[in-house]
Amino acid sequence: MLRLFATLIVGALLATSTFAQETKRSITNIAGDVYRFQNKFHFNIFVVTPQGVVVTDPINKEAAEWLKAEIGKITDQPIKYLIYSHSHGDHASGGAVFTDTAEVVAHKNAPEAIDGVTPKTRFDDNHTIEIGGKTVELTYLGKGHGDDLIAMVVRPENVAFAVDAVSVNRLPFRDFPRADIGGIINQIKTVEGLDFDILAPGHGAMGVKADATAHREYVEKLMALVKAGLKGGKSVDDLVTELTLDEYADWGSFKNFREPNIRGMARWLKQSGGN
Ligand SMILES: [Zn+2]
DSSP: OHHHHHHHHHHHHHHHHHHHHHSSEEEEEEETTEEEEEETTEEEEEEEETTEEEEOOOBSHHHHHHHHHHHHHHOSSOEEEEEOSOOOHHHHTTGGGGTTTOEEEEETTSOSOBTTBOOSEEESSEEEEEETTEEEEEEEOOSBBBSSOEEEEEETTTEEEEOSSOOSSBOOSTTOTTBOHHHHHHHHHHHHTSOOSEEEESSSOOBOHHHHHHHHHHHHHHHHHHHHHHHTTOOHHHHHHHOOOGGGTTSBTHHHHHHHHHHHHHHHHHHHTOO
8 A cells, every 4th residue: 555655656756757857956845744856967855854954965066055045945944964875976066055054974985075074974884863753764885886875764754865876767877987886786785675665866767666676677687688798709899789678768868878888887897807
């Protein structure tokens, strides 16, 4: 029943997402007191409680300033926490906008300072924040996409925020830049092991846990196909021609990222000795 309800909510959000794509910045209510902020192709979530607001990735200074002003229209409460999903600059810039009131939280592997902001709270595997009747559960995802990536689950709404390692019906970004692809598979498995109903990624459409599984299966399938091709003496150019990946043709970024996904997988297999 809960799953059906979550699916209905996500369906409603998907129906409105075409509008969101056309706007540079927007805020959508995901469920209960959990909101999703879009800045062009990047998304975060934030949580409004009677004891303060929890924000996640600031994205950049201008986005964070816009978001701070918009949150001020929703609640009089100050922003009490800023939580970084990871330290990559496209998600983690501009955090200083929130540090007048917010305690900054990041994984222990994050740099000393993230765009000039020094996290006060660092954690290893898990950390839980309780505020105003909400619980935000932070889980380290291990090395893969970076080495300081965490997932967050907000309760009681059971909304998961997971960035970059996982997306919904959308191919992974370009050629897996900077990524340990074997690690990414494990990061997605860790996300799949969390208890949540709604998945809010850092890019693209919202979904449910089954979408994280489908994303992992895509990466695993791509790995198996490229590995078998290379073992069989095929060149990477051959694989780009042969691996049409038709069953994913309706996924987002298929036209742009199919070829770089194959090339990035081949590069990683060769570098990692997995070939
Ligand atoms: Zn990243």
